[in-house]
Amino acid sequence: MTQPAAGDLTDGQWHRLHPATPLLRGGIILVAILGFVLANFRERLVDWVFGAPELPGDPLQTAYERGQLGWAVVVVVVALIVGIVGFYASWRMHSFRVGDDVVEVRSGILFRTHRRARLDRIQGIAISRPLFARLFGAAKFDISVAGQDAKVQLAYLRSSDADRLRHDVLVLASGARAEVSPAAPAAALTAADGASAPDAATAPDAATGAHPDTAAAASAGLVNQRVRELLAPELDPSIAPPESVVRIPPARLIASLVLSGFTVVLVLVAAVVVVSSLLGRREFFLFLILPGALAAIGYYFNRFTKSLRYSIAATPDGVRVGFGLLSTSNDTLPPGRIHAIEVSQPLLWRPARWWMIRINRAGAAGEGSAQTSTTMLPVGTVDDVRKVLGLLLPGLAGEHTRELVLAGLTAPSGAGFTDAPRRAWPLRPFSWRRTGFAETDDAILLRSGFVWRHLTVVPLARVQSLRVSQGPVLRLLDLVELAVHTVAGPVRASVAAVDRATGTRAFERWSAEVVAAGSSDRSHRWAEAPDGAATESPQP
Amino acid sequence: MSTPDDLNPADGSGSKRLLVGGEWQGVSPKYVGVEVVSSIISGLVLCAVAVVFVVMGAWFGWILLGVAVVIAAVMLVLAPRRVRSIGYQLRADDLVFRRGIMFHRVVSVPYGRMQLIDINRGPVARALGLAELKFVTAAASTGVSIPGLVDSDANDLRDQLVGLAETRRVGL
Structure with a gap:
């Protein structure tokens, strides 16, 4: 089979996917059927040779007794052949091409699909490696663009190719391609990415193993390579500067799950069930506790494995978030693709001083649910928050914003924020002092919550529209509500109580600033500008 | 057109109503x-x-x-x-829309953020020769639609806004 060298994938030619793709996409079932049939045949053969007693109910036996064995074999074999040919043909017909401006995928046997996505519209690239695919050294490659079901999926690619392809696609997308000469890609990468590029360029070579060419060592090398890939750290240490990497100790992860809101609900439900069963309704116990407990355990296990070995790091191509123990997945967000950031603290995490960071993004990439692709930090200390904000904010907002966020997180009031006036207390009895907003040159910050602390950052260049509104209660109190609309996601950016005059002025000011920021925003080709405000790799 | 006092009151001092300044355009009295x-x-x-x-x-x-x-x-x-509370302004770089008596809201949408513009006509509105312009941005919560525009005005406004959106096109 064609074994394209890693660097060739972006040469503008059509390429096929990993040869094991048909197997990984469901062909394995056919193999299983074949195995089943062969196993039955083996019993027949054993019977023939040794004359063992015949067991009723064996389909082959029944067919044999009725003289239909030949037909049954023909049907099974034909079905298998059709299936295998089908999977093989779909693999043959499935090809992709990465050009200078677009990435294209052609697929389908009878109904052909041709999907084409503009590179400067890429919202993120995710590479996921399910456990089974990892055994074959394959990886699933997802390019997400904004829109419903609008992702370009390449399943499956060679694991090492996937990392390389992501780097190349992002370099192309960044608009730095004018500097990339085909003869010297490594040199061009150095020019584009600064000091960390040599590491990135050598990393795939290191991953492909020590015996790339020697034919004799090929098979042994293959096994070694698989084992190495399985055991490799989730994040290649040479890709990102170590000081930018945030990790989560498993103990903290478990504790954070135990202290989550889900646990509170679970305990309440359990209490209700136990009390009602003590009152004589025993049947509740069996019918609710057992499935409930199973579901809860499944939820915890799922969340735990999803967040295990979590890492977030600054790579030359953008922020990279990776997680997963057996099935790993990682997601790279180019600069300027984050529409809103929220730092929040569930009530039970407060004694531990843990925080969580979520974002809004257009088009969530990857296999994981929206939850995993929008959670940037599942649980972390203030120090982790500082680091992660340092990764997320460049290209969005400056150092000043980060300090403002960190100061505003825990401050009981003020700290650079314009808070609600005292007369807002009927609406926010505890949190009126903390309910407010702040603004920097390039972002709007909204803060709320005394019990459940929240702080939202929206970069001005990503704001879709602004709203100021007033209901009857707010009118009585001479207040207004301000809302900043961004693309859909877990983060909702609004501040419920602002002094009317202040809020109206802020609305006027922001609507002018949003227009200015939008028209000067160049992040869809983030490395194109020669002076490049947001071009450098994010450094904390 | 509606009385200017409703859309553009002289001065809001003393009142606790939310007021955003500018020359508001009303919709058709029909x-x-x-x-x-x-x-x-x-x-x-x-x-x-x-x-x-x-x-x-x-x-x-x-x-x-x-x-x-x-x-x-x-x-x-x-x-x-x-109906008199509904108003809009075409400012230099954005469209501002307002609506509501009890629950009053004012939304500003930069022209460059408009992804598409719909013209809708309900049965009653069609009988009266009216149309509704609906604006869609990448944010689902924007929800701006100007009802009660005279048919020809709606078409003109749509073309004008599409043109403005084109010249001020920005990324997502």
């Missing part, structure tokens, strides 16, 4: 017809629900019917004011 019809229909539905309870002999049936009639009457009486 749109009151659409609002009246929809008020009548929703009033009838409310009354029908109440009548069901009356027929069933519930003790609160007549109270419910009374409340429904009062709500329908208030909706009907306020229809002209509701």
Whole structure:
């Protein structure tokens, strides 16, 4: 089979996917059927040779007794052949091409699909490696663009190719391609990415193993390579500067799950069930506790494995978030693709001083649910928050914003924020002092919550529209509500109580600033500008 | 057009109402017809629900019917004011839209953020020669639509806004 060298994938030619793709996409079932049939045949053969007693109910036996064995074999074999040919043909017909401006995928046997996505519209690239695919050294490659079901999926690619392809696609997308000469890609990468590029360029070579060419060592090398890939750290240490990497100790992860809101609900439900069963309704116990407990355990296990070995790091191509123990997945967000950031603290995490960071993004990439692709930090200390904000904010907002966020997180009031006036207390009895907003040159910050602390950052260049509104209660109190609309996601950016005059002025000011920021925003080709405000790799 | 006092009051001092300055454009007074019809229909539905309870002999049936009639009457009486509260401004770089008496809201959408513009016509609006312009941005919560525009105005405004959106095109 064609074994394209890693660097060739972006040469503008059509390429096929990993040869094991048909197997990984469901062909394995056919193999299983074949195995089943062969196993039955083996019993027949054993019977023939040794004359063992015949067991009723064996389909082959029944067919044999009725003289239909030949037909049954023909049907099974034909079905298998059709299936295998089908999977093989779909693999043959499935090809992709990465050009200078677009990435294209052609697929389908009878109904052909041709999907084409503009590179400067890429919202993120995710590479996921399910456990089974990892055994074959394959990886699933997802390019997400904004829109419903609008992702370009390449399943499956060679694991090492996937990392390389992501780097190349992002370099192309960044608009730095004018500097990339085909003869010297490594040199061009150095020019584009600064000091960390040599590491990135050598990393795939290191991953492909020590015996790339020697034919004799090929098979042994293959096994070694698989084992190495399985055991490799989730994040290649040479890709990102170590000081930018945030990790989560498993103990903290478990504790954070135990202290989550889900646990509170679970305990309440359990209490209700136990009390009602003590009152004589025993049947509740069996019918609710057992499935409930199973579901809860499944939820915890799922969340735990999803967040295990979590890492977030600054790579030359953008922020990279990776997680997963057996099935790993990682997601790279180019600069300027984050529409809103929220730092929040569930009530039970407060004694531990843990925080969580979520974002809004257009088009969530990857296999994981929206939850995993929008959670940037599942649980972390203030120090982790500082680091992660340092990764997320460049290209969005400056150092000043980060300090403002960190100061505003825990401050009981003020700290650079314009808070609600005292007369807002009927609406926010505890949190009126903390309910407010702040603004920097390039972002709007909204803060709320005394019990459940929240702080939202929206970069001005990503704001879709602004709203100021007033209901009857707010009118009585001479207040207004301000809302900043961004693309859909877990983060909702609004501040419920602002002094009317202040809020109206802020609305006027922001609507002018949003227009200015939008028209000067160049992040869809983030490395194109020669002076490049947001071009450098994010450094904390 | 509606009285300028409603859309552009002289001065908001003393009042606690949310007011955003500028020259607001009103919508066609004929749109009151659409609002009246929809008020009548929703009033009838409310009354029908109440009548069901009356027929069933519930003790609160007549109270419910009374409340429904009062709500329908208030909706009907306020229809002209509701229509007068709708306004929009085409500013240099963004469209500002306002609406609502009790729950008043003002939304500003930069021209460059508009992804597409719909023209909708309901049955009553079509009979009156009116159309509704609906703006879609990448944010689902934007939700701006200007009802009660005269057909030809709606088309002109749509073309003008599409042109503005094109010249000020920005990324997502």
